Amino acid sequence: MSEPADPTDFRGRGVGTSDSISANPVFERPGEATELPKNRMPQSESYPDTAYQIVHDEAMLDGNARLNLATFVGTWMDDFAVRLYTESADKNMIDKDEYPQTAAIETRCWTMLADLWSAADPDNAIGTSTIGSSEACMLGGLALKRRWQKRRRSEGKSTEAPNLVLSSAVQVCWEKFCNYFEVEARYVPITMEHRTLDGHELDKYVDENTIGVVAIMGVTYTGAYEPVAEISAALDRIAADTGVDVPIHVDGASGAMIAPFCQPDLVWDFRLDRVASISTSGHKYGLVYPGVGWVVWRNKAALPDELIFYVSYLGGSMPTFALNFSRPGAQVLLQYYMFLRLGSDGYTRVQQESLAVAQYLAQEIAKLPAFELWNDGSDIPVFAWMLKKGYTDKWTLYDLSDRLRMKGWLVPAYPMPDDLADVTVQRIVVRNGLSHDLATALLAEIKTEVDFLDRLETPIPREGQPVLFHH
Ligand SMILES: *Cc1c(COP(=O)(O)O)cnc(C)c1O
Numbered sequence: 001m002s003e004p005a006d007p008t009d010f011r012g013r014g015v016g017t018s019d020s021i022s023a024n025p026v027f028e029r030p031g032e033a034t035e036l037p038k039n040r041m042p043q044s045e046s047y048p049d050t051a052y053q054i055v056h057d058e059a060m061l062d063g064n065a066r067l068n069l070a071t072f073v074g075t076w077m078d079d080f081a082v083r084l085y086t087e088s089a090d091k092n093m094i095d096k097d098e099y100p101q102t103a104a105i106e107t108r109c110w111t112m113l114a115d116l117w118s119a120a121d122p123d124n125a126i127g128t129s130t131i132g133s134s135e136a137c138m139l140g141g142l143a144l145k146r147r148w149q150k151r152r153r154s155e156g157k158s159t160e161a162p163n164l165v166l167s168s169a170v171q172v173c174w175e176k177f178c179n180y181f182e183v184e185a186r187y188v189p190i191t192m193e194h195r196t197l198d199g200h201e202l203d204k205y206v207d208e209n210t211i212g213v214v215a216i217m218g219v220t221y222t223g224a225y226e227p228v229a230e231i232s233a234a235l236d237r238i239a240a241d242t243g244v245d246v247p248i249h250v251d252g253a254s255g256a257m258i259a260p261f262c263q264p265d266l267v268w269d270f271r272l273d274r275v276a277s278i279s280t281s282g283h284k285y286g287l288v289y290p291g292v293g294w295v296v297w298r299n300k301a302a303l304p305d306e307l308i309f310y311v312s313y314l315g316g317s318m319p320t321f322a323l324n325f326s327r328p329g330a331q332v333l334l335q336y337y338m339f340l341r342l343g344s345d346g347y348t349r350v351q352q353e354s355l356a357v358a359q360y361l362a363q364e365i366a367k368l369p370a371f372e373l374w375n376d377g378s379d380i381p382v383f384a385w386m387l388k389k390g391y392t393d394k395w396t397l398y399d400l401s402d403r404l405r406m407k408g409w410l411v412p413a414y415p416m417p418d419d420l421a422d423v424t425v426q427r428i429v430v431r432n433g434l435s436h437d438l439a440t441a442l443l444a445e446i447k448t449e450v451d452f453l454d455r456l457e458t459p460i461p462r463e464g465q466p467v468l469f470h471h
Pocket residue numbers: 072131132133134135137171173216217218219220251252253254281293
C-alpha cells in the first residue's frame with residue numbers, strides 16, 4: 001500500500017500533479033478558458049459541455065467498478081433504476097410536506113425491514129432511512145446512550161461515564177460515534193481463538209455504565225458474522241449475576257440484507273429480546289446506489305421520545321430522527337423499487353448467487369499452497385485469507401495486491417486490528433455483478449501472479465524498510 005509521505009496532503013492524490021486542468025482542444029471555443037485551476041474557483045464561466053467533459057473525464061480515472069473487489073457498496077443498477085434516479089434527483093428527503101409520497105414510501109421500506117428482521121409487530125416498530133450505515137449506527141448508539149441516561153437519572157445515579165462494548169474489529173463509524181458523542185469505547189480484542197466478539201469474557205467489559213453491546217453481522221475485515229445469540233446469552237448471564245441489563249445494537253451493514261434470505265434459521269435479529277435496534281446499508285446488499293441506510297428499533301419504547309424532532313407534513317407533523325436535515329430522497333425510492341422488483345425470492349436468488357461465487361473463490365484460493373483461509377464466504381459473500389506461515393519471505397499479500405492492481409483488480413490487503421495487527425489478510429467482497437465467469441478470470445490472474453512472485457530470486461525490494469509482514 002503506497003501511502004503518500006504526508007497523510008494529510010489529500011490534494012496531491014489522484015492522477016496528475018499540476019494545479020490546473022486543460023480542456024480537451026476538441027472542445028475549445030473562442031473566448032473560453034482552456035486551463036482551469038484545480039483548487040480555486042475559476043474566474044469565468046465554461047460552456048456546460050466543456051465542464052461536463054472535464055468532470056466526466058476526471059471521474060473516468062476512478063477505475064473500473066466491476067473489478068473493484070474492495071467495496072461493499074453498489075456499483076450497478078438496471079436501466080429502470082437509473083430512470084427513476086434521474087426522475088427523482090430533485091427530491092429532498094426532509095421535505096415530507098412537499099414529497100409526502102416519498103415520505104410514505106420511506107415508512108413502507110423500514111416497516112418491510114422490521115418484518116424481515118422478525119419484529120413481533122412491524123407496524124409498532126419505528127425506523128428511518130439514513131445516508132448509510134454510519135448515520136444509522138450513530139442513531140442506534142444515541143438511542144442506547146439516552147435510554148441508559150434516563151434510567152440512571154431515574155435511579156439517582158451518575159451519567160458521567162457511559163461506555164459501549166464492541167469488538168476491536170468494528171467499522172470506523174463506531175469509533176466516530178464514541179469520539180463524537182463522548183462514550184468510552186471498550187474494545188474486546190479479537191484473537192486467533194476468538195475471531196469475533198462471541199461473548200467470551202464479556203463480563204470483564206460490561207458494567208453498570210455500559211449503554212449497549214454492538215454485534216456485527218458481517219465484520220468488515222473478514223465478512224464473518226458475530227454470534228448475536230451467544231452474545232445475548234452471555235448478557236443474560238451477566239444480568240442474572242449482577243442485575244446489569246444491557247441491550248444490543250446489531251450492525252447489520254451487510255448481513256442484515258443477507259441472513260434473512262440465505263440463513264433464515266440463524267437467530268440474530270428481533271427474535272432475541274436483547275436486540276433493541278438493527279441497522280443496515282441499503283447501498284450494500286440492499287442493492288442500491290450509494291446514499292441509503294436504514295435503522296429500525298424493535299418498538300417505540302426502544303427509541304426515547306426526546307430524540308425525535310417533528311417536521312411539517314400534510315398540515316400536521318411527522319417525526320424524524322436524523323443527523324442531517326436535507327438529503328437526497330431518490331435513494332429511498334430506489335430501495336423501494338428494488339424491494340418491489342425482487343421481492344423476497346429475488347433477493348434470495350441474487351444473494352445466493354453471490355454466496356456461491358464467494359464460496360467457489362474461497363475454495364479455489366484455499367487449494368493454492370501459499371494460502372490459508374480466514375473464513376470461507378459462508379456468512380456474507382465476503383472472505384479473507386492469509387499467507388501460510390513460513391511459506392515465503394520473498395513476497396507478501398501487499399505485493400500480490402499490487403500485482404493484481406496492475407491488471408485492474410482491486411483486492412486489498414491489510415493488517416487485522418490491534419492484538420492481531422501482525423496478521424495480514426487479503427479480502428474479496430463478492431457483489432452482484434461478479435459473475436462466475438469473472439471470478440474464474442480473477443483466479444487465473446491470482447495464480448499467474450503468485451507464480452510470478454514465487455519465481456523471484458530475491459525478495460521484492462521495500463523502500464528503506466525491512467519486510468513489514470511476519471506471522
Ligand atoms: C460498511 C459498514 C459500515 C458503514 O456503512 P456505510 O453505509 O458505509 O456508512 C458500518 N458497519 C459495518 C459492519 C460495515 O460493513
